[in-house]
Amino acid sequence: MCLGIPGQIVEITDADRLMAMADISGVRREVNVSCIAEGPLQDLVGSYALIHVGFAMARIDEDEAAKTLEALRGLGEAQETLEAMEDGARALEGTS
Amino acid sequence: MRYIEEFRDPKAAKALLAAIETVVGEIGATADKPVHIMEICGGHTHAIFRYGLDRLTPPGIEFIHGPGCPVCVLPMSRVDECVKLAERPEVIFTTFGDAMRVPGSRKSLMQAKAEGADIRMVYSPLDALELARRNPDREIVFFGLGFETTTPSTALSIQQAAREGLANFSVFCNHITVPPPIKALLDDPHMVLDGFVGPGHVSMVIGTTPYDFIARDYGKPIAVAGFEPLDLLQSVLMVLEQIRDGRAEVENQYSRVVPREGNAVSLAAIEDVYEKRPSFEWRGLGEIDESGLRIRAKYKAFDAEEKFGIGYGAEKRVVEEVEGCACGEVMTGRIKPTGCPQYGKGCTPEMPLGALMVSSEGACAAYWQYGGLRGFDQSDVPVEAAE
Ligand code: SF4
Numbered sequence: 147m148c149l150g151i152p153g154q155i156v157e158i159t160d161a162d163r164l165m166a167m168a169d170i171s172g173v174r175r176e177v178n179v180s181c182i183a184e185g186p187l188q189d190l191v192g193s194y195a196l197i198h199v200g201f202a203m204a205r206i207d208e209d210e211a212a213k214t215l216e217a218l219r220g221l222g223e224a225q226e227t228l229e230a231m232e233d234g235a236r237a238l239e240g241t242s
Numbered sequence: 243m244r245y246i247e248e249f250r251d252p253k254a255a256k257a258l259l260a261a262i263e264t265v266v267g268e269i270g271a272t273a274d275k276p277v278h279i280m281e282i283c284g285g286h287t288h289a290i291f292r293y294g295l296d297r298l299t300p301p302g303i304e305f306i307h308g309p310g311c312p313v314c315v316l317p318m319s320r321v322d323e324c325v326k327l328a329e330r331p332e333v334i335f336t337t338f339g340d341a342m343r344v345p346g347s348r349k350s351l352m353q354a355k356a357e358g359a360d361i362r363m364v365y366s367p368l369d370a371l372e373l374a375r376r377n378p379d380r381e382i383v384f385f386g387l388g389f390e391t392t393t394p395s396t397a398l399s400i401q402q403a404a405r406e407g408l409a410n411f412s413v414f415c416n417h418i419t420v421p422p423p424i425k426a427l428l429d430d431p432h433m434v435l436d437g438f439v440g441p442g443h444v445s446m447v448i449g450t451t452p453y454d455f456i457a458r459d460y461g462k463p464i465a466v467a468g469f470e471p472l473d474l475l476q477s478v479l480m481v482l483e484q485i486r487d488g489r490a491e492v493e494n495q496y497s498r499v500v501p502r503e504g505n506a507v508s509l510a511a512i513e514d515v516y517e518k519r520p521s522f523e524w525r526g527l528g529e530i531d532e533s534g535l536r537i538r539a540k541y542k543a544f545d546a547e548e549k550f551g552i553g554y555g556a557e558k559r560v561v562e563e564v565e566g567c568a569c570g571e572v573m574t575g576r577i578k579p580t581g582c583p584q585y586g587k588g589c590t591p592e593m594p595l596g597a598l599m600v601s602s603e604g605a606c607a608a609y610w611q612y613g614g615l616r617g618f619d620q621s622d623v624p625v626e627a628a629e
Contacts, residue, residue, distance in 0.1 A: 148312065148391050148603065149285045149469065150443050163402065178368060180398060181507040196446070196499065199338070199388075200366025201395040203508065204446050204499055216250060217470040221292055222602065223285070227365075230339055234365030237336065238372055 150196035150203055151218060151227045152211035153177065158187050166190060168197060171215060171224055175231050177202050200234075246298065249471055258475040263300050265482040271302030278304050278434050279481055280427075280575070282420060283441035284311030284603025285469055291608040293471040299478065306575035309423045309527060310441055311603040312388045313340045314573070317523040320416055321346035323552055327383055327414060328359040330550070334377065336370040337385040338392075339363040343600050367399035367413070374403070374411035383546045386413040390447040393417045393535065394508035397515035400537065400544045414546040415537050418522060420444050421452045422533035428460045433574060437481035439474065440466035442496045449504030450492050457490040468496040515541055519554060525597055526570035569596040572605055579606040586610065 153168035153175070164180040164187070179187070179202045182195055194211040195202035206214070218224040249255040271277045281287055287307045290296055296305050309315050321344050328335035328351060335351075342352045342363065355361040364370055370384035386396040396413055403411045420441060427433050440453055445466045456464050463484035467477035477495040484491060494500055515538060522534025536554065537545040547553050567589070568582035579585050579598070589595035591607050598604035602611060 148283070148310075148388065148443065150391070150446075175365075176368070178395075178398060180511075181394065181505050183507075196443070198391050198443065199395045200368045201398065203391075203394070203443075203505060206499060210498055213250070213470060214468075217289075217468075220248070221285075221288055221469075223288075226602075230363070230365040233339055233363040234369040237362035237364045237369055238376065240362075 149218060149221075149223050149227075150198040150214075151224060152194055152206060152214050153197045153202070154194050154211070155179065155190045155192065155202070157191060161187055166202070168195070168202070170197060170231070171228060173228055173231060175200070248293070251472060254472055255475060258472065258479060259298055262303070262475065262479050262482060265479065265486050266300045266302040269302070269482065269486050271300075273301035276302050276304040277436045277482070277485060278306050278575070279437050279439060279478060280306040280308045280435050281439040281474075282308040282310045282424065283439075283444065284314070284601065285443070286439060286441070286467065286474060287311070287605055288603050288608050289469055289471060289474055291612040293474075294612070295471060295474060295478075299475075303478070303482075306435065307572075307605040307608075308438075309427075309524065309573055310389070310420065310444075311598070311601055312392075312418060313344055313601040314569075314597040314604040315418070315423075315524040315526065316341070316344055316387065316416065316597060317525045318345065318347050319523070321350065322348060324351055324385055324414065325349060325354045325359070327546065327550060327552070328354050328361050330381070333360065333381045333383055334373060335359065335361045335383050335385065336364045336373060337361065338365075338387060340601050341385060341387055343594060344597050345594060345600075367396050371399055371403060371408065371411060374408045375406075378410060380410060381549075382411050383550075384411070384413045386415045386417050389418060389420050389441075390444045390508075390512075393419075393516070394447060394505070394511050397508075397511040400515050400541055401511060403544055404541060409543065412544050412546040412549050413537065414552075415516070415535060417516065417535045418524070418533055419535065420448070421455070422530050423524060423527060424453075424456060426527065426530045426533075427574065428456070428462070430574065432576070435462060436485055437462055438464040439477050439481065440464045440492075442466060442468045442473075442500065445494075445496070445500045445504070447505050447508045450494050450500065450502050451504075453492045457492050461490045463490050463493070465493040465495050466500055468499065514538075522554070526573035567596045569598050569606075572598055579609040580613075582606070
């Protein structure tokens with residue numbers, strides 16, 4: 147919960163709400179991009195960001211994304227975050 | 243040198259360790275008269291144990307594990323209030339999974355869920371917002387928990403709920419801030435702290451200026467650090483060099499992610515939605531002035547404390563901790579986890595008695611995970627003042 151996880155913004159899904167689809171370690175998850183939205187939203191597509199509980203908090207470059215993901219994997223935090231995302235999906239269905 | 247080959251760049255790690263050894267020698271720090279460096283963030287505590295940094299670095303460095311695990315410092319009375327909220331029939335209580343096993347005085351959220359309360363683990367407050375949209379006949383309460391890394395996300399979610407007029411969404415706000423407990427620890431005459439490794443992702447939000455008081459008013463060095471073991475070693479070296487040179491500055495080892503001024507959008511959202519509480523209770527540390535946030539009156543429709551008449555301080559706050567549990571002493575670095583009479587006996591990650599055993603960022607759980615039942619060698623030595 148305290149450590150962000152790197153993700154790549156792949157598509158803007160709802161420009162009004164500043165929502166985008168991110169690829170987080172191979173898992174797709176909708177995230178809010180208001181904290182990194184400086185220029186045109188479309189410019190974010192393809193870029194990497196540190197994502198904290200569903201909010202992209204800082205843009206990072208690809209190399210930093212790879213290093214951070216490796217560090218998080220080493221700590222077991224990447225797996226924990228991916229599980230939390232699954233929990234979130236289940237919560238919406240009312241099955242968790 | 244058991245773990246060094248696991249580092250991304252073992253050669254760089256060895257070079258940093260050699261430099262650290264040299265500076266520790268120049269300072270003249272030894273196992274009997276060590277320098278005390280506090281890593282504030284629980285993520286750093288976890289990384290230190292995972293990579294054995296406390297054992298790879300010379301015995302002249304003593305790591306003190308700071309209060310930077312939000313789950314660990316959550317007061318028991320607040321857990322009790324969560325359980326009460328969750329047990330209301332109209333409520334769907336949403337929370338980060340980390341909080342599920344924190345012991346309350348009656349039960350944890352996990353136990354309440356097993357007994358039938360509608361509690362759902364979510365990844366994001368956005369999930370709670372979506373639940374509110376899908377379940378207009380239910381009250382969705384989100385358990386707002388964490389430091390400045392998660393505070394903006396709850397603030398932005400409340401702003402979104404306000405824009406949509408989602409009347410069935412509210413936040414039980416328990417957000418806390420990093421600088422006040424550091425000040426409280428620095429003011430504690432029993433604490434011996436020579437320098438700090440500052441939190442990386444918190445600083446991404448707040449920047450580095452909130453730490454200026456550490457250098458300016460207390461004359462202590464701090465280096466904000468990333469999460470890679472190399473980042474940690476580098477920042478420890480920066481702190482040691484400051485100590486050797488008699489400097490006290492706020493340095494930023496993690497400048498590739500942390501801007502000095504923080505993240506403007508996050509800070510604006512925090513400012514819009516929250517105000518400081520006069521004081522807030524930290525498990526093991528007691529009440530700390532201006533260390534917690536509450537939701538401003540203009541958003542009171544989304545404040546679970548208002549909506550359900552809970553408030554803060556309405557009930558007797560300090561619920562006694564369990565007999566024989568030494569969480570407070572571990573939290574302030576007075577003893578190591580293995581010095582607690584409950585460690586590995588009454589208290590394990592499966593059945594935590596104290597909150598430090600709940601999350602992998604808690605010092606006791608980190609000890610347990612990487613040191614096991616016996617803990618570490620030398621670990622029973624208390625960290626009392628050398629002078
Ligand atoms: S071992 Fe358990 S009871 Fe003892 S200090 Fe750690 S968390 Fe608290």
